[in-house]
Amino acid sequence: MxxxxxxxxxxxxxxxxxxxxxxxxxxxxxxxxxxxxVAERIAGAAIVLGNKVLISESLFERAPxxxxxxxxxxxxxxxxxxxxxxxxxxxxxxRAYCTASVVEHVFGSILNLAHNLGNYGDDVRxxxxxxxxxxxxxxxxISELAAKTLGIVGFGxxxxxxxxxxxxxxxxVIVAARPGSDEVPEGRVAFDELLARADFVSLHCPLTxxxxxxxxxxxxxxxxxxxxxxNTARGALIDxxxxxxxxxxxxxxxAAIDVLPKEPPVDGDPLLDYVGDNLIVTPHIAWATLxxxxxxxxxxxxxxxxxxxxxxxxxxx
Numbered sequence: 001m002x003x004x005x006x007x008x009x010x011x012x013x014x015x016x017x018x019x020x021x022x023x024x025x026x027x028x029x030x031x032x033x034x035x036x037x038v039a040e041r042i043a044g045a046a047i048v049l050g051n052k053v054l055i056s057e058s059l060f061e062r063a064p065x066x067x068x069x070x071x072x073x074x075x076x077x078x079x080x081x082x083x084x085x086x087x088x089x090x091x092x093x094x095r096a097y098c099t100a101s102v103v104e105h106v107f108g109s110i111l112n113l114a115h116n117l118g119n120y121g122d123d124v125r126x127x128x129x130x131x132x133x134x135x136x137x138x139x140x141x142i143s144e145l146a147a148k149t150l151g152i153v154g155f156g157x158x159x160x161x162x163x164x165x166x167x168x169x170x171x172x173v174i175v176a177a178r179p180g181s182d183e184v185p186e187g188r189v190a191f192d193e194l195l196a197r198a199d200f201v202s203l204h205c206p207l208t209x210x211x212x213x214x215x216x217x218x219x220x221x222x223x224x225x226x227x228x229x230x231n232t233a234r235g236a237l238i239d240x241x242x243x244x245x246x247x248x249x250x251x252x253x254x255a256a257i258d259v260l261p262k263e264p265p266v267d268g269d270p271l272l273d274y275v276g277d278n279l280i281v282t283p284h285i286a287w288a289t290l291x292x293x294x295x296x297x298x299x300x301x302x303x304x305x306x307x308x309x310x311x312x313x314x315x316x317x
Contacts, residue, residue, distance in 0.1 A: 001024075001046045001047065001256055002026065002028070002044050002046055002065075003024040003026065003027045003045060003046065003047035003048075003049065004027070004028045004029075004030065004041050004042060004045045004047070004048055005027060005028070005029045005030065005050060005051040006030055006033040006041060006042075006048065006049065006050040007030070007032055007033055007050050007051050007052060007053050008030060009032055009071070010051040010052060011051065011053060011072060011293055011296070011297060012288060012290075013213060014290055015102070015293060015294055015297050016297075017297065019298070019301045020297065020300065020301045021302065021303065023110060023301065023304050023305055023308065024304065025129075026048065027049075028041070028292075030186075030226060032083045035049075035054065036087065036272060038055070038059060039063075040054055040055070041060050042059065042062075042063045042066060043062065043063060043126075044063075044065055045063065045065065045066060046065055046066060046067045046068065047066075047070065047257070047304065047307075048063075048068070048069050048070070049069075049070045049071075049300065049304075050069075050070075050071065050072070051071065051073050052073065052078055053070045053078065054078050054079075054081075055079045055080060055084075056070060057080045057082075057083040060080065060083040060084065060086075060089065064087075064167070065088075066087075066089050066091070067088075067089060067090065067307075068089065068090045068091075068304070068307045069084065069089060069090070069091045069092070070300050070303050070304055070307075071091070071092065071093045071094065071300075072094060072248065072296045072297065072299075072300050073093060073094065074094060075093070075099040075206065075207075076091065076093055077207065078159050079091055079116055081316065081317050082085050083315050084317045086108050089317065090312075090315060090317060091309060091315065091316050091317040092306075092307070092313060092314045092315050092316065093304040093314055093316055094129040094296055094299035094303065094314060095156045095299070095300075095314060097156065097292055097295040097296045097299050098158075098287040098288075098289075098292035098295065098296065099157055099158060099161040099305065100161070100291070101219065101286065101287055101290070101292035102158050102161070102162075102204075102232055102286045102287055102293070103158070103161040103162050103164075104164055105232060105258065105282075105285070105286035105288075106162050106202050106230050106232060107162075107165055107169075109256035109258075109280055110145065110200055110202075110228060110230060110256070111145070112255075112256070113228050113254040114142070114143045114144075114145060114200075114281065115142050115143070115157065116133050116141065118277075118280070119277050120137075120140060121142055122137065122277075123137070123139065123140075131206055133194045136286070136295055139278035143155045143226075144162070144178075144231075145166075145169040145170070145171055145200075146169060146170035146171065147170060147171070147172070147269045148150050148171050148172070148173070148200065148237040149171065149172045149173075149197055149198050149200070150162070150163075150166045150172070150173050150198065150199070150200045150201075150202065150223070151174050151175075151176065151194040151195070151197065151198030151200065151201045152173060152174070152175045152176065152201075152202050152204060153175075153176045153179065153191070153194070153201065153202070153203050153205050153214070154176075154202065154204035154205030154206070154233060155175045155188075155204070156204065157174070158204040159202070159204035159205075161244065162202050162204065163175070169271055170227040171200075171284075172197055173299070174187060174189050174193075174194055174197060174198065175187070175188050175189065175194075175221040176194045177189065177191060177213055178210075179191060179192055179205060179208075179210050179211045180208070180209075180210025180211070181210075186259070190216065192222065193224040195219055195223050196222060196223070196279070198223070198224070198227060199224060199226065199227055199228070200224070200227065200228045200230065201227060201228070201229045201230070202230045202231075202232070203215075203229075203231045203232065203233040203234075203237055203238075204232070204233050205216050205233055205237065206233070207233070207234035207236050207237060209291075211234075211237055212236050213236070213237070213238075213239050214237045214238070215229070215237060215238045215239065215242070215243070215294060216221050216229055216238075216239040216242045217239070217242040217245065217246070218298065219253040220242060220243065220245075220246035220252055221233070221246075221252065223252050223253050224252070225250055225251060225252065225253065225255070226252075226253050226255045227252045227253060228252070228253055228255065229252060229254075229255040229256070230255070230256045230257075231251070231255070231256070231257050231258065231259055232258045232286035232287075233259065234256075235244070235259040235260035235262070236261040237262065238257070240260070240261065240269050240270040240271050241270050243255060243257075243270075243271065243272075243314065244270045244271060244274050247254075247274065247275050247276055247278055247279055248274070248276065253278060254278035254279065254280075255280070256282075257279070257280070257281050257283065258281075258282045258283075258284055258286045259284055260281075260284075263277050263283075263284055264266040264283075275292075296303040299314070
């Protein structure tokens with residue numbers, strides 16, 4: 001049974017792949033696959049594994065032997081699920097594998113910005129403390145998390161994980177109603193109310209037609225000018241131009257962005273050109289501790305094992 005892994009480089013180094021190799025001894029592994037190479041490499045393959053490689057409808061037509069697609073991600077927007085369903089191809093994703101990693105990244109970003117850790121460190125390296133006249137240098141604001149309000153948009157596994165840690169810090173947590181819906185279920189608040197009340201906003205919702213461009217100029221103006229925004233979900237939830245303007249004009253205080261609309265940003269992005277000390281941009285690493293990446297691989301292996309045994313596990317098709 002031919003099996004291929006199309007973008008192994010996305011998983012990073014130091015992983016133990018022995019269990020997957022035991023299931024698929026003839027597994028062919030490619031670090032990267034261009035769209036042209038994907039068609040060639042999946043030809044004759046029954047099992048196709050990957051992270052972000054696009055599996056379009058035309059590829060299904062060119063790979064009639066394909067029976068299973070295993071993803072090392074929760075998101076499935078890179079696979080044409082309709083085509084998979086029409087051709088009887090099983091598709092499985094992975095879930096709850098990187099909660100600790102993402103939660104730690106969110107609060108690392110929040111604490112960095114709220115306590116101005118990076119900026120104070122830069123000041124010291126530039127000699128500012130050495131030239132100070134008193135023992136402490138209070139030239140930048142420092143804010144406690146306790147008693148502040150954290151607004152969460154998207155309350156699945158990751159959003160709930162962030163909420164638990166926020167409560168441990170003594171924060172009040174509010175959760176937005178589902179974007180695009182007019183209903184506000186019990187225990188949730190309207191999106192506009194969240195914008196007005198939150199001192200920190202953390203995004204954990206999927207990218208859909210209802211959430212694309214969810215944060216634009218109007219939303220930033222509706223937020224507190226002391227608010228901090230963290231996005232570890234999907235880049236296209238935010239209008240990058242509008243966020244740059246909001247940071248520059250003081251509509252919000254700061255932002256930590258781990259995802260961009262196009263990754264890698266080979267065509268650039270306004271956030272990459274922004275000059276200011278109130279923005280942190282990281283290269284989609286919130287999910288990627290060694291432990292989380294190994295958990296992702298282990299989940300993929302379990303999904304493959306279930307498929308080979310004729311069982312369903314984490315199936316989306």
